[in-house]
Amino acid sequence: DAGVTQSPTHLIKTRGQQVTLRCSPKSGHDTVSWYQQALGQGPHFIFQYYEEEERQRGNFPDRFSGHQFPNYSSELNVNALLLGDSALYLCASRWGSSYNSPLHFGNGTRLTVT
């Protein structure tokens, strides 16, 4: 049983560029959340997707957008990259939209903006 898988594992972009990160949830999970983890900090909630819609959003600008596909996989898009966007981006999945079931994380995508 595959867990949460993310691609790519590492990415280097230039300031002002756009990036797309991908996530496949754990088998049986239908809800995907994205978190940003800066070096030495805990993860910060970006948004959550359920039934192909963004349901909840954290304190992130509109440059951060996403999508969920019918097979529950998800993408995170970041436009007009800033140096401060350099971080580990974690995808997490669970069954259902509330915290009645535990959240499982992927290994993340390490984004470096130069």
Next chain:
Amino acid sequence: GENVEQHPSTLSVQEGDSAVIKCTYSDSASNYFPWYKQELGKRPQLIIDIRSNVGEKKDQRIAVTLNKTAKHFSLHITETQPEDSAVYFCAASNDYKLSFGAGTTVTVRA
């Protein structure tokens, strides 16, 4: 929004001793409190969680306690082993998102 504070930021213990990490939260509506362990370069892994209708939960060498009145919860690791060395994060949630603490780097000395 929810604010979670975690202490200490670093913790060094002798193998076999106990480790305790403490967290406080601000939102009295929070009702779910998981703990994650993150080894270097790896994903955060859920090690134990507790819900607000329970005061204490134990799983082998790991236990978590919750004091809703004081809005704080703690992780206890007994008989620490070298493989317990990692960064530990507490989190709090009242529905859809987790608010994480800043993490505690635990080092178990052999």
